[in-house]
Amino acid sequence: MDDIIIRTKTAAYPVYIGPNIRFDLTKLLPNNYKSYYIITDKHVGPLYAQDLTAALSGKEVYHYTIPASESAKSMTCYQAVLDDMLESHLDRGSCVIALGGGVVGDLAGFAAATYMRGIAFIQMPTTLLAHDSSVGGKVGINSAHGKNLIGAFYHPEAVIYDTSTLDSLPMREMQSGFVEVLKHSLIDSESFYLSLMEEIPDAASLTPKKVEPFIAKGIKVKAGIVREDEQEKGIRAHLNFGHTLGHAIEKELGFGQMTHGEAVGIGIVFAMMLSERHYHLSLPIKAFRKWLKALGLPDRVPSMLTSEALLGRMMYDKKNKDGRLRFVLMEKIGIVQTDILPKSLVEETLQDFMNET
Ligand SMILES: NC(=O)c1ccc[n+]([C@@H]2O[C@H](COP(=O)([O-])OP(=O)(O)OC[C@H]3O[C@@H](n4cnc5c(N)ncnc54)[C@H](O)[C@@H]3O)[C@@H](O)[C@H]2O)c1
Ligand SMILES: O=C(O)C(=O)C[C@@H](O)[C@H](O)[C@H](O)COP(=O)(O)O
Numbered sequence: 001m002d003d004i005i006i007r008t009k010t011a012a013y014p015v016y017i018g019p020n021i022r023f024d025l026t027k028l029l030p031n032n033y034k035s036y037y038i039i040t041d042k043h044v045g046p047l048y049a050q051d052l053t054a055a056l057s058g059k060e061v062y063h064y065t066i067p068a069s070e071s072a073k074s075m076t077c078y079q080a081v082l083d084d085m086l087e088s089h090l091d092r093g094s095c096v097i098a099l100g101g102g103v104v105g106d107l108a109g110f111a112a113a114t115y116m117r118g119i120a121f122i123q124m125p126t127t128l129l130a131h132d133s134s135v136g137g138k139v140g141i142n143s144a145h146g147k148n149l150i151g152a153f154y155h156p157e158a159v160i161y162d163t164s165t166l167d168s169l170p171m172r173e174m175q176s177g178f179v180e181v182l183k184h185s186l187i188d189s190e191s192f193y194l195s196l197m198e199e200i201p202d203a204a205s206l207t208p209k210k211v212e213p214f215i216a217k218g219i220k221v222k223a224g225i226v227r228e229d230e231q232e233k234g235i236r237a238h239l240n241f242g243h244t245l246g247h248a249i250e251k252e253l254g255f256g257q258m259t260h261g262e263a264v265g266i267g268i269v270f271a272m273m274l275s276e277r278h279y280h281l282s283l284p285i286k287a288f289r290k291w292l293k294a295l296g297l298p299d300r301v302p303s304m305l306t307s308e309a310l311l312g313r314m315m316y317d318k319k320n321k322d323g324r325l326r327f328v329l330m331e332k333i334g335i336v337q338t339d340i341l342p343k344s345l346v347e348e349t350l351q352d353f354m355n356e357t
């Protein structure tokens with residue numbers, strides 16, 4: 001088992017990573033809570049919730065199942081969860097367990113953060129993508145105006161990542177989650193990036209076994225950034241590389257039409273294109289796009305979207321300053337920074353990207 005500690009100004013918690021560790025749940029829990037409220041989704045619940053109930057036998061355990069889709073990160077679903085938590089008489093001694101991918105984690109974490117002004121929660125990620133979403137304390141839901149516009153910074157008390165659960169993860173979700181691993185490598189170092197490309201050059205090599213060592217590596221990159229800047233006042237924005245356009249694509253297509261990772265992969269290509277033009281330098285965009293394609297991931301904006309709609313949506317991005325677009329850009333692999341860009345540069349680059357033949 002590979003253990004990592006996430007430390008910030010306000011929190012410190014362990015991330016346990018290893019096969020079958022869901023069965024050791026009670027040993028890994030940091031406290032003996034009064035009751036447990038397991039939030040999971042319609043796909044994950046039938047596969048793994050019973051194992052948690054068995055591990056918690058003799059304790060007071062409640063279950064809540066949300067739809068298995070991005071649409072569950074909604075005000076309606078959030079309110080329904082809170083109502084059920086109240087009807088279950090959870091109190092400040094209770095603990096929410098988020099069993100699932102990033103959707104479950106973001107929603108359950110936000111419910112825990114706001115229920116009675118905050119009760120304990122544990123992240124139990126079951127997707128590759130959730131190596132990213134389960135650490136760092138960003139929790140929240142979507143709005144009709146855009147992704148993750150309602151939320152909080154609220155850390156779990158522990159992250160218990162049973163990597164055996166990845167065995168049942170559909171390939172499309174492995175591909176999606178791999179984009180966050182790619183992102184961690186790109187913002188970290190050329191050596192991480194190149195070793196990842198060498199080990200996992202294509203979709204055929206994207207197996208739980210091959211990717212497992214990179215899960216801890218990605219989490220360590222994130223841990224280092226979150227430790228320095230918990231609430232995205234500065235360098236935490238680097239973790240948002242590719243997300244400005246990515247989030248706009250997710251929203252404009254309709255939440256859930258494209259996965260988060262698919263959209264962020266396209267967003268990374270765009271952020272690299274912007275970087276080349278803004279800093280007058282050259283980045284390995286061609287090779288990166290070739291890799292995305294070999295992984296079975298899209299590398300261009302879906303043709304039904306318009307640049308006007310995407311630009312309008314990016315104006316809601318949380319990183320923007322004084323109504324101006326602020327992007328995470330790259331000077332070279334491992335060196336990223338944020339910059340406010342002229343709207344005209346973003347517009348022209350987006351049009352060129354979308355008009356590629
Ligand atoms: N909070 C953060 O820091 C952060 C970081 C990255 C992404 N996110 C958010 O995470 C969400 C995406 O998370 P995701 O990609 O995990 O999607 P998800 O939670 O929707 O899971 C993807 C699909 O896989 C299924 N699934 C999950 N685990 C499974 C398993 N082990 N076996 C079989 N099926 C399984 C789910 O039911 C779902 O259908 C987005 O909303 C994104 O914005 C948050
Ligand atoms: O942890 C972070 O910080 C990130 O930006 C991680 C992202 O991968 C993740 O998608 C996050 O939810 C985006 O946050 P947001 O603040 O842009 O909504």
Ligand SMILES: [Zn+2]
Binds near residue numbers: 180243264
């Ligand atoms: Zn992300």
